[in-house]
Amino acid sequence: MKKVISLIFSGMLIAHIPQAQPAAPNEIQILGKPRIRHYDRGDFHGDTQFWTACEDSLGVLYFGNNDGTLIFDGTRWQNITFPNNSSTRSLHFAQNGTVYMGGFGQFGAVGKDAFGNYQFESLLDLLRQEDQNIENVWDICEYQGSVIFRTYNKLLALKNNQIRVIPTEHAYYSNVVNDQLLIADADGLKVLELSSINFSTLVTQEELDGSEISSILHGRNDHEMLITTKKGTLFSLSGHKLTHMFSLVGGQSEYQLITGIKSKNEIYYFGTLNDQIISLDKNLNLLESGKDYWALQDNTVLKLFETRKGNVWALLNNGLDLLNTSSASTILFEEASVFDVEINRNTLYMATNQGVFKSTVSENRKPLNMTHLLEGQAWSLQTFEGKVLCGHDRGLFEISETGITRIGNITGVWKIIKIAQQQNKYLVCTYDGLILMEYSDSEGFVLNQKIAGFNESGRDILQAEGEGVFWVCHGYKGIYRLKLDKSFTRVLALEHFREKGLPSPFNINVFKWQGKTVFTTNHGIFQFNESTDLFEAFAPLNQAFGQEKNVRKIIEAGNKTWFVLDDMLGYFEGDGSGGLQLDPFLELKGSFNRGLECIYPMHQSVLIGTTEGLFAYDLNALKQTENQTVLTKVTFRVGAEIKEAILNAAEPISLPNNVSDITFEYAVPGMSDPETVQFRYRLSQAWSEWDAQPVKQYEQLNPGKYTFEVGSRSLLGETGTIAKYAFRIMPVWYKTNWAYLAYACMGGLVLLSLRKLVKAKISREKTLTQQEEQEKRNLLELELERIKLASEKEKIELEKQMLEQDVVDKSKELTNYTMLLAKKRELITNIKEALKDLKESARTEANRMSIREIVRSINMHLNDEEYLKVFETNFERVHKDFFDELKANFPDLSPKELRLCALVRMNLTNKDIAPILNISIRGVETARYRLRKRLSIDHDENMASFLDKLADANQEG
Template sequence: MSLNRATANTMMPWSLMFLLFAMIFLRFDGAARTNVQDTSRIQGTPRITHYSKKEFNSDSQFWTMCQDNEGVLYFGNNDGAQIFDGEQWRGVNLPNNSSIRSLMVSFEGKIFAGGFNELGTISRDEFGKYQYTSLINLLRSEDRNIENVWQIHEVQGHIVFRTYSMLIAIANNKAITLPSASKFSYSTVIQDRLYATDSEGLKSVDLNSLDVSLLVRSNEINGEEIVSLLPGIQQDELLIITKPGSFYRYQINTRRLAFWKKVIPISSTNLITCAIKASTGNYYLGTLGKKVISLDGAGMLNNTEAFYNLQDNTVLNLFESIEGNIWVLLNNGLDCIDVKAPVTTLFENASIYDATLKDDRIYLATNQGIFISRGIEKNPLLTTSDFEKIAGLDGQGWSFQYYEGHVVASHDRGVFVIKGKTFYKVGDVRGVWKILKVTERNNYYLVCTYEGLWLMTYDAKRGFEIKHKLEGFIESSRDIVESDDAGIFWVCHGYKGVFRIKIDGQYKRILSVEHYKDQNGLPSPFNVNVFRWNREIVFTTNQGIFTYNAPENKFKPHVFLTRVFGTKLNVRKILQYGDKTWFAHDNEVGYFISNDEDPKLQKGLFLQLKGSFNESMECIAPVDANTVLMGTNTGLYAFDLNYDAARRPAKTVINAVRYRSDTGPIFCTLATDSQNSQKLPYKTSGVTLDFSAPGFQDRLNVQYSYLLENVDDKWSEWQDEATKEYSMLAPGRYVFRVKARSLLGESAAEAKYFLEILPVWYQTTWAYIFYLILGGLAIFLIVGWVRRKIRREREKTRAEEHEKRKVLELELERFKLEQEKEEIKKDKDLLEEDVIHKSKELANYTMLLVKKRELLADIQDELKDIKEAVKNDTSRHKLRELVKKINFNLADEEHLQVFESNFERVHHEFFAELKTSFPDLSQKELRLCAFVRMNLTNKEIASILNISVRGVETARYRLRKRLSLNHEEDMAGFLDKLSSSSADSHGFDGDEKDLQM
């Protein structure tokens, strides 16, 4: 793109100098890049981690992010702030629920956030919960309609919030505003200097003097909108990046502006949305529709495949974390590119059994065939697309050897000599594990197959030739090592043990075979492998590493290697390269320094590949002292051994502690120590602790180990879960300790949490003091009681003689009492008999009285009939007199009084109870109770009382109400219960029920 005419005329005198500068720069740049290539290690595609709505569970459009001093990440999206500690996502909303467009962490570690008409801070309280505190009240009421806050900076002791309409600078709880003449579209801080852009161009703002200086006019950059201002290539230089993709270099001291390059073609509709300069010196540009563009420090394009694998094409912002990861904030999701990770992926989608670097190319033996890479001298950055399968070598490849200047591949289909993408097959042997060079015979090689050994030779004219099979040995020969003795070879079989074979001088047949299983010192015939280490032949087993002692014909533990690995690890591979010894054991790989007296096993960097190696055929291919290639069943990976996992200290953080109660979970304060522990009630049924290690380079593969003092005897196994729950803890003091590691070998300092389960009240200190006092008092009382008892015993002894003297008197008195008791009993029996007799007499008297009155009633009725029939007045008069006498006799209550007095004497207790329970009963009602108690019928009662049966029924009905009886209750039974004596003893059975009313 050409500059405008005015600018061109202004710069014309400098054209020759600029051209000369450009040529010098390009020469220097090319030399620098050549040097970088010479020293660069082999690298693949850095790992990219995708975060979708499934992980953060909020809106997927992200605008901004920052990172606090502990490594916790803060993201701003349309739902507010999303906070990620490496394990859990937490959300914080603004008071008006607007989106957060800007975030920034200050030098003091405070998190500042800006949204729509809102600005403030995000902090974590003592319980681990995040909260937002607004600072909008620091602005004048007329300045609070600020709309969106797009950027936040810390400069010259101020926190600066950029909106389109103004810059807001806050310091010491005071705010000043700098309004824009048009619109502040961008701002940044470089070397504690604030820069802002508006329609006029790029400006420098001094907050101390409130001076605004115009540095670059808009027309000098063709009116293109500035999207980023970054430190330039040189020390005193700024790099201006515009939305259409133009790069300008601005000299700060001389204020000279020069067009540098354009990264987006003029015809493209793509635009730059954001840009950052990483700590590596590389530039990363986010675009509107083409994801991320990567430039090296000299401005050359990097074709990094990771940036092509983003979730979305539109990049809204870029951020480099403290660990050096590049975070890409997308219109739909988040991506983290681990550009500084010591491990990169070179090749995927096949299982790797061997890899070798020869002739500027990497060769791979896989389950799908043989692959070869492009040349890596000019560009050591490799991806899967840089590997090509060699046509015709499909099928299982096992290993490579480099003999006579040729790459020799051992394949399921035979032996192949490879040069570039061409190859030829040697002989017709199939099922070849490896090729072993015979040291005692030049140009002799043993072809190790599934079923024995073959001899292969080399001639400069004829090349490699397979001669014949060695007779006398047909076992699989994958693991084979040549002995120091001529013609002697050790062969290990995974299931059959160890073979020691001797080959004749012509290498035609096997002269002898010695077979070792679990005798001669070997613990077992299974899983035995043989290797050379420090010029010794060593045998790895399930129970340690052994060497062979020829004079004793016995296998003995290797002193040094057994001390290094112990006897519990199943070491399956040992490989020396330079000063390092590489090993594979228990699904892990690593190395140690061979000459160290007390070597440490370095495995942390390779833990992420644990369990993915091809067992007993682990692919470990050192390239140089700083780079190693490793093949697994998922692909090929390159490791940078210069990576220092402890370069930046990290710590484990306890994020939340809570316990269950009847009302739900209760969160505890996080600040505890040995003097101020968190106290929990004794009814606590479960304590849950959440933790994380936010400062790790590798956030994806973090493991934790924990220990609860006074409960656990040792640290737990490493686990992926970032939470631990303890249930039913006994009262007492506890210290929870947790530490973290990543599968890159990073380790974090352990975190501690002090807690105490309070005892039940009767187990408290005060209770124990009370128990002590009570115990002392009890002892005092017991001592006094013992003394009193001694005195009582003495008195008892003296009183026993007195008692003995009284015994006879008591016996005599008891005898008299028994006699009196017998007499009383006899009197009682007589009285009871008398009562029974009187009751019978009373019953008889009553029945006679009833019969008598019935007879009189009958006579009265007959006399009435006679009186009606008699015509004589005199006779009728006499009959009338006779009826009156009978009526008088029937109405006479003297017989009733006699009955009542006798009944009350016989049933005194009944009448006493009845009068006590119902004192308001009349004499007639008491009389009716007596008749009912005797089970007389209504007719009999009517005859005695000289009333009608209807009258008796009415009287009984009223009596039931006075006695508060229900209709269903039996009156006779109720009255019978009032008597303290048994009704049966008086001849009353009480079976008759009351008549229905």
């Protein structure tokens, strides 16, 4: 194999091949311009002038501009500012994982709270009061464990949360190169020994032609540094030896060259004032410069920054541009739809809808410089007999270094195929049949007659195993098998297969794979069985692709099989058991010319023609890199209030049961091309389809435990990890575990109660049955008892009537007795009064004494209460419990008042009562009046009636 030397430039590899030893086409490594993504104010919503940039461990990018620091996680832009709203002039991601930022009068760190919000934390208070008056912090670098903040007149060395102030004079540049802390000031370039704060001069300002340094970079070896000045001069510094190399820019302006970096693939990039970017290879050979190549959105490049992936950001005076130099995909041509590619003698030819283009690819450090050779629709480009033939809408053309020659006078040529086992004979496939073509050294390519007997399109044709047998697939009519005569002038036999085991006659193509003829359809891949005269499923490829996929193209190239599957390009190695490689080519999905897909495999790359142009993929760069997918914010709504959730909680967070609009925002910061990132997600269910939206909202979720998962990928083949977020929505109180436990306990109790009730019911039923039987047995006895009770009731009623009559009789007797008693006492009283009168008329003292004795005896008899006790006893016997009821209701009544109540109860008049109680009628009235008060009897109510009611109430009770 011939030796190939590849030159790397601006993300491209171009073959450097000596003309004396032309390389075979598959040995040439062709890669084009990197993709450039433009970001303007509409994207980042901030000031358009950018000064500095850095990248953290996740791949989140920080850009300093006049509005502060813009933070880009690959999906969203956020902004944080200094307390004094200063512009951000310097940024640095330190080894401790902290991003530091500096501006006018302020410097500090970028922090992040538990909810994912960025914030600035000032370090100004670490300085003494007299040192806090600082101007702009122009640079931040890290050296020997210290973070160095450079201002114009001092260095601030931060270590262990303490700051050491190092005075300087007019320090305008600082950097750490080759493990040296370099400071440039008005005297020149110096090395600072941080431990002793000792400055030693490396290069004087006079040695640098009096111009300020714009960049100091790692050189071509470990001992060399490259120094550029603002005038554009490049110097080499090895030890203390300074060598003037050359000028990178023309003109005499002092500010031609502004910034420079050395990339991971050893390309030097320099940003200029008005000519965009200049690039040099590792040997300092000029690669590319100027706006014609880079096509940035602004000519002034204020800063260049390389990410860990190897992409370069251009910080412009007006916007940001991302140079995707690490991508395996580069652009060769964008001006037409590409149908075929051919490389012959280090010249690349393209067949497009606008004609044929060519460009030299050997010994060329420039991107492809396309020359338009032939206009009109070109379909194919093929090399036969060392010559390039073009199938064209207008006919067949031969393309050589001297010009373009039309072959024959035909039109509508798809392509040419060589006839196997026939020297110098070819079939020209046209819109309406096949034409024999022969080649000779003397006459070149000559068209013979059209092959008779077949007038269909020959776009998709393949020679079969038999001599003179060809398969021709028509996009709509199915498959034809042709048998040509030995002179290839006519068709001897023609078979037309519309189905014969095929799913349909549409979209069938024919290819060779591992020596076998296979047919691709909308539903699997088939092979023709000669013995059964049927098409049968071809298991080896169906196992690789599946039988529900539409495979439109199959190309074998070494150990790889390239294919177009459902509008997606991919390849597999070997028999396909290792899986299909589709992800690196996702960006091309749907951009192919259907039925005329252009795939041109090479040794280390593959060229792919699409409706959008020609692209090159570096196969060595098709490595599956995995980036970290992160959740940037989780919010939810409770009522009318929107709240933020903690992102990195140790335990799943709990959300109230009335939560709604749970929103997840996510990103994958490390992707090479943020514009092609896609996401898929799931919430304890199947994965969603891939989507470019970096947010997912769930309006309502039922109470329970959930885990939200989101993955990512880019259309350039990069993948992202799965980010997870666990949370739970609390149930209402009556659906909590404690409530369910209570329900279970209550349910158990209910079951036990039901069991007892069932048992009790069974027992009751049994008892009722026994009772019914007993009732039946006792029914007669009960009836007899009823008769007996009825007899006894009649007897009792009779006795009751007798008792009631007895009470009436006794009551009459008592009344009569009482009346007699009253008469008797009245008589005795009258006798007493008469004796009193007689005493007055007695003449002797003895008579008067005798009368007095008689009166005294009468008084003693009247005051004797024995007869009253007898009266009360008889009264209680007649009116049972009357006194008990009276005493219960009126416990304060005296014995005399009780007697009066009994006499009134018997309806005796005052006149009748007076002698019984041995008082006057007036005294009875007074006693009755007092008794009324004691009994609380109304003035209009009869006392005897009141006492009757009281007696009746006692009897009812």
